[in-house]
Amino acid sequence: MACKKTHTAIDVIVKDLPIGQEGSGRHRCASCAYEIGYENGLVKAENINLESILDSLEDSQKGARRHRSPHAAYSLGYYNGVIESYK
Numbered sequence: 001m002a003c004k005k006t007h008t009a010i011d012v013i014v015k016d017l018p019i020g021q022e023g024s025g026r027h028r029c030a031s032c033a034y035e036i037g038y039e040n041g042l043v044k045a046e047n048i049n050l051e052s053i054l055d056s057l058e059d060s061q062k063g064a065r066r067h068r069s070p071h072a073a074y075s076l077g078y079y080n081g082v083i084e085s086y087k
Helices: 008-014 030-042 050-056 070-085
Strands: none
Touching: 008 030, 008 070, 030 050, 030 070, 050 070
């Protein structure tokens, strides 16, 4: 199923991430991956099954997030969530 969420603000963040066409992240929504990573970073989650997370994402070929690496998006989201958790 294709992602139908409006990710206007997050699409701006993920548009500069590397292109990623590999593995379970192929054609998955990078903006959703960022959101999940951010939420996990806020709570500093330590037991993460990234493969499972990526497999659960909806497909997306829309706009700025087209072909962006959900691996990189998740990682950036996690990092930004950790930084935010200290504020």
